[in-house]
Amino acid sequence: MPLRLLKFALAKDHPAPRFFKSHETPKKSYDVVIIGGGGHGLAAAYYLAKDHGITNVAVLEKGYIGGGNTGRNTTIVRSNYLTPEGVNFYDASVKIYEGLSEELDLNLFYSTRGHFTLAHTESAMRTMRWRAEVNKHVGVESRVVGPDEIAKACPQLDLSCSGQAPILGALFHAPGSVARHDGVAWGYARGADRLGAEIYQNTEVLGIDVKNGKVCGVKTNKGYIETKQVLSAVAGFTPRITEMVDLETPIVIHPLQACVTEPVKPFLDTILVSGSLHVYVSQSSRGELVMGSSLDPYEVHQTRSTLDFVEGLTSHMLDMFPFLSNIKVVRQWGGMADMTPDFAPIMGKTPIEGFYLDAGWGTWGFKATPISGKTMAETIANDSAPDLIHSFRLSRFEDYELTGEKGAASVGH
Amino acid sequence: MKLLTCPMNGIRPLSEFIFGGEYRVAPNQDTCTDAEWAAFVHNRSGAPGDKKEWWYHTPSGTWFIAERNTLTDKVSRTYLHGTNNNVVPAQEEEGK
Numbered sequence: 001m002p003l004r005l006l007k008f009a010l011a012k013d014h015p016a017p018r019f020f021k022s023h024e025t026p027k028k029s030y031d032v033v034i035i036g037g038g039g040h041g042l043a044a045a046y047y048l049a050k051d052h053g054i055t056n057v058a059v060l061e062k063g064y065i066g067g068g069n070t071g072r073n074t075t076i077v078r079s080n081y082l083t084p085e086g087v088n089f090y091d092a093s094v095k096i097y098e099g100l101s102e103e104l105d106l107n108l109f110y111s112t113r114g115h116f117t118l119a120h121t122e123s124a125m126r127t128m129r130w131r132a133e134v135n136k137h138v139g140v141e142s143r144v145v146g147p148d149e150i151a152k153a154c155p156q157l158d159l160s161c162s163g164q165a166p167i168l169g170a171l172f173h174a175p176g177s178v179a180r181h182d183g184v185a186w187g188y189a190r191g192a193d194r195l196g197a198e199i200y201q202n203t204e205v206l207g208i209d210v211k212n213g214k215v216c217g218v219k220t221n222k223g224y225i226e227t228k229q230v231l232s233a234v235a236g237f238t239p240r241i242t243e244m245v246d247l248e249t250p251i252v253i254h255p256l257q258a259c260v261t262e263p264v265k266p267f268l269d270t271i272l273v274s275g276s277l278h279v280y281v282s283q284s285s286r287g288e289l290v291m292g293s294s295l296d297p298y299e300v301h302q303t304r305s306t307l308d309f310v311e312g313l314t315s316h317m318l319d320m321f322p323f324l325s326n327i328k329v330v331r332q333w334g335g336m337a338d339m340t341p342d343f344a345p346i347m348g349k350t351p352i353e354g355f356y357l358d359a360g361w362g363t364w365g366f367k368a369t370p371i372s373g374k375t376m377a378e379t380i381a382n383d384s385a386p387d388l389i390h391s392f393r394l395s396r397f398e399d400y401e402l403t404g405e406k407g408a409a410s411v412g413h
Numbered sequence: 414m415k416l417l418t419c420p421m422n423g424i425r426p427l428s429e430f431i432f433g434g435e436y437r438v439a440p441n442q443d444t445c446t447d448a449e450w451a452a453f454v455h456n457r458s459g460a461p462g463d464k465k466e467w468w469y470h471t472p473s474g475t476w477f478i479a480e481r482n483t484l485t486d487k488v489s490r491t492y493l494h495g496t497n498n499n500v501v502p503a504q505e506e507e508g509k
Contacts, residue, residue, distance in 0.1 A: 237457070238461030239458075239460040239461075240461070242459075242460075243460045248452060248456040249456060249457075250455040250456050250457055251457070251459045253483075297431070298432035299432070299464075300486050301461035301483055301484045302484070302486065308428070332504060337457075396451070397454075398448055398451040398455075400451065
C-alpha cells in the first residue's frame with residue numbers, strides 16, 4: 001500500500017480510479033450470461049471465475065450496479081433462522097462476510113453489533129426459544145435473554161414500549177452485523193472484472209431464446225447474445241424474466257420500504273428488531289438511524305414510498321425510543337420484494353435446461369449475497385445444485401416440501 | 414392508490430380495505446392431475462399487468478372484485494362478484 005501511495009504521489013496524472021472496465025457492446029457469445037448486476041449476480045460472476053475458472057461471463061444490468069435491492073435494504077446480516085436448512089445456509093453466508101473485506105480488498109464496514117429480536121408476547125417468546133434451540137443445535141450463537149440483559153445492551157430503550165407492549169425478552173444473536181451494502185456490489189464487481197468477467201450497465205434483457213427446452217440466447221437492447229447458460233438474479237423483476245421463458249413460479253411482488261433519520265450522536269450499539277411493532281433499526285457508522293418495517297399489504301411493481309409507511313414506522317419507533325420525537329427522517333425509499341409462500345428463496349435449476357434461478361429473495365436477500373453467489377456459481381459450473389441449497393429448489397412446491405421460514409422473518413408480514 | 418371504491422359504500426380510504434389476492438379459478442379436482450393441482454395451489458401470475466383481484470371492505474364486511482393494473486396501481490373498476498353488469502365507476506383521481 002505505501003508503495004502504491006508513493007507511485008500515486010509521483011505520478012503526473014491522477015485519474016479517478018475505476019472499479020471495473022466499461023465495454024462498448026457485448027460479444028457475440030458467452031459461456032454464461034448473468035441477468036442482474038446486484039450483489040447476487042456479481043457475486044455469482046466472481047465465484048464462477050474464482051472457484052471454477054469460468055471467465056467468459058457477461059453480467060447484464062438494466063440500470064446501474066447495486067441500484068436495485070442491493071442498495072435498498074437495511075444492511076442487516078444474521079443467521080438466526082428457524083429451520084436447520086435456513087440456519088446452515090445463512091451461517092455459511094455470515095462466515096464468508098466476516099472475511100469478505102479482506103478477500104475483496106475493500107472496506108465493507110462490516111460491523112458486528114449483536115442482534116436482539118424483541119418479544120412482547122408469550123407466543124413470541126416461544127418462537128424465540130424455538131429459534132435459539134435450532135440455532136444452538138446447528139452451532140450458531142443465539143440465546144434467549146431477559147429484559148435485564150436488553151436494558152444493559154441498550155439502556156435508552158423503553159422496555160415498557162409506552163406501556164402498550166412491554167418487552168418480555170429477546171432472542172440475542174451475537175454474530176448479527178451491518179455492512180455497507182453498495183460496497184458489497186462494488187467489491188464483487190471489481191473482483192469479477194479483474195478475473196475476466198464483463199459487466200454491462202444500462203443493458204436490458206428483452207427476451208430469452210429457448211429451443212427444445214434449452215436456452216440458446218438472450219435478446220438485449222445492445223444486440224443478441226448467444227449462450228447456453230443464463231442465471232436470473234433480478235429479485236423484484238423475477239416474474240418478468242420467468243415470463244420470457246414461460247416458467248410459472250409462486251413469486252409475487254410487494255414493495256418493502258425503509259428510511260433513515262438525520263445523523264445523531266452514536267447511542268445504539270446493537271441491532272434491534274420488534275416483530276410486534278413492525279420495526280427493525282440500527283445506527284449507521286454515520287450516525288443515521290436506519291429503519292425498516294413490514295411489507296406493503298398488496299402487490300405493486302413500483303419502488304414508490306408512502307407517508308402511511310413513515311407514519312406507522314415512526315409511531316412505533318417512538319414507543320421504543322420516546323426521546324427521538326424531534327429527530328427528522330431525511331430519506332425514505334422502497335424496493336420490490338419477490339415474496340415466496342414459505343419465506344425461503346428459490347435457487348438452482350429449472351425445467352428449462354441452462355436456465356438457473358436465484359430468486360424469491362423477498363426481504364432476506366442481502367445477508368445471503370456471498371453464499372448465494374457461491375452456490376449458484378457451483379450450480380452453473382456443475383449443472384447440479386449443491387446440497388446446501390437443495391431445500392430451496394423450485395420443484396419443492398410440486399413436491400409439497402416447503403421450507404417454512406416465515407417465523408424467522410424479521411417482522412410479521 | 415389512496416382511495417378505493419367499494420361497490421356497496423362508495424369511495425373509502427384504502428386503510429379500510431384488505432387485499433385478498435388475485436381472482437383465480439380452481440381446476441376441477443376430480444379430473445386434474447397432481448401436478449396441475451400443485452401448480453394451482455402454489456403458482457401465481459407474478460408479472461405486472463391488468464389483474465382481477467379480491468378486495469375486502471373491513472367495516473362493512475364486503476368482499477368484491479377490483480380490476481387493477483399492478484404496474485401503475487390504477488383501478489379501472491370495482492364490482493360485486495357475479496354482478497359484472499352492475500359496474501361502479503372507479504374514482505377519477507387515485508391520488509399521487
